[in-house]
Ligand SMILES: Nc1ncnc2c1ncn2[C@@H]1O[C@H](COP(=O)(O)OP(=O)(O)O)[C@@H](O)[C@H]1O
């Protein structure tokens with residue numbers, strides 16, 4: 001039974017659903033998660049499903065993505081197979097500590113123990129919030145339900161996701177890899193809530209791979225809060241590789257304390273609609289934030305990167321490079337807000353967005369926004385939207401390189417500026433390869449995908 | 456080797472080449488001189504296959520085949536090499552990748568085995584010596600941050616790697632000091648053979664002291680208005696381009 005509903009009805013549908021499952025959610029979750037629910041849901045209702053009328057969603061209307069009669073998975077389902085074996089986002093020689101999030105629920109890797117140092121916790125948010133609530137004191141302190149309806153909705157439905165804790169001065173040598181899988185027989189709405197706490201002087205690399213395993217419609221709404229203590233160092237990689245009927249709304253909030261360094265890389269290879277909200281709050285002096293993004297879209301795919309950097313302390317540095325390659329009728333958007341608050345003197349903030357349109361039908365919207373309330377700052381931003389340089393293309397062809405290959409070289413070159421910033425070498429090589437495949441028009445999937453889906 | 460017959464070409468609706476006739480035989484060196492804007496680069500680009508230029512009349516036969524039908528990459532692999540007047544910078548494409556791809560495309564075309572990375576580097580080192588090319592340049596992206604002279608040297612370096620049958624050097628001498636000019640000329644001369652031909656497009660005669668032409672043509676307003684031996688270049692140097700202009704009614 002699927003009837004066409006207008007916007008108001010659509011919100012009502014979610015309200016009805018919330019009221020229906022609320023008791024069960026409260027009964028099964030921890031106090032920490034429950035404490036936020038009702039307020040969060042009210043905020044979702046107040047703001048509504050984001051459409052272009054919402055200033056922050058000016059380039060992305062999420063209304064159609066909410067249309068399907070989704071199944072919600074509010075309780076953890078029994079594993080249908082050994083998930084560790086089912087799927088491995090193969091990153092050669094990347095000796096990773098692997099975990100799995102399946103339709104929003106966390107599953108430990110039982111087959112391989114990994115080599116996490118003493119004291120490091122990689123576990124389910126649901127269980128940690130019940131067993132070690134003291135570690136989640138800062139839960140929902142970054143992800144503000146009043147500012148984004150998707151964050152509000154996530155907080156209202158939040159049950160599970162991954163939890164990562166790296167204690168003071170602990171250096172995690174091998175990267176941690178989390179594979180997010182979406183797979184169900186029905187169209188599915190998945191909510192994932194993640195939490196990363198990296199204490200003073202600790203260091204960790206995290207890689208998230210988003211995948212869909214069949215062709216159903218999915219809406220994944222995830223929120224990740226990341227806390228970087230004094231002098232902590234975090235590299236956070238997100239690899240988005242879903243299919244054309246998947247909507248991926250991914251909000252990441254980062255709090256940085258003094259002398260911390262956090263790098264975020266977002267590589268969007270596939271997906272019907274991708275919205276990445278990324279917010280960095282530089283709350284301690286000398287903090288350094290690096291944000292890199294690349295997206296390769298075709299057909300009618302849409303990618304929207306919405307970044308915010310809040311320079312709240314002096315002597316901090318932020319650096320953003322976002323690049324999009326848009327083919328066919330795909331569309332892209334980039335909004336980058338830099339806010340330097342009063343007294344955040346000696347701020348260095350840099351932002352650049354470059355876009356390559358491969359057809360006349362592809363479109364890109366780019367919008368920098370600088371709000372500067374301090375006087376001694378260095379801020380710069382720039383954006384370009386262009387086609388492949390025909391002169392350069394001719395130069396390559398005049399040396400015997402055929403047109404397709406020459407185009408490919410140029411596109412790879414365009415993306416390379418971002419790819420080269422990936423510090424994790426095996427991952428860099430792997431992404432290079434995936435990007436190359438993607439640009440060649442081959443489906444860029446992991447080799448060892450046991451589910452050979454042609455989605 | 457190359458036969459150009461009554462070639463007309465235009466760009467953006469403007470006729471630039473107005474009936475070019477030229478024959479280049481194996482082993483010959485032809486110089487094309489002429490004032491700025493007379494169509495020298497246009498001719499070079501038309502031969503290399505640049506799509507901005509529309510050939511409206513005439514034909515070009517290269518090694519017995521219709522050249523104008525072919526794509527730029529096919530022409531290159533058939534043995535035509537254009538040393539660009541203004542080589543472009545290509546950020547993000549490493550020199551070594553570019554050169555290796557180019558060399559291997561040529562090899563595949565000839566039915567030869569592709570070179571491995573090691574084999575290619577060996578070949579590259581050999582050719583680098585020939586034109587005094589530095590690794591500080593080959594380690595960069597294509598032409599990125601190269602000076603004018605380095606760009607020109609890089610063109611000749613590529614020519615040495617690809618060993619074309621017909622090299623068209625479009626003002627490779629401009630912007631070079633005398634030492635660089637000699638290096639470039641040495642590179643060109645090192646490749647000289649009874650099978651290989653060269654078209655040297657130049658504004659000045661000084662390069663022709665080092666690369667001695669069999670014929671000198673003067674291109675003016677899209678036509679070859681004079682053809683003679685190497686003495687023509689000296690004559691032109693002496694009398695200046697006004698001589699050509701006045702003879703042709705300007
Ligand atoms: N791509 C182009 N677009 C427009 N005009 C061009 C283009 N290329 C050449 N021309 C014009 O054609 C004429 C000949 O140029 P060119 O072949 O570069 O001369 P030369 O190399 O002899 O100095 C000039 O008037 C120039 O402005």
Ligand SMILES: [Mg+2]
Nearest residue numbers: 495496540626
């Ligand atoms: Mg010229």
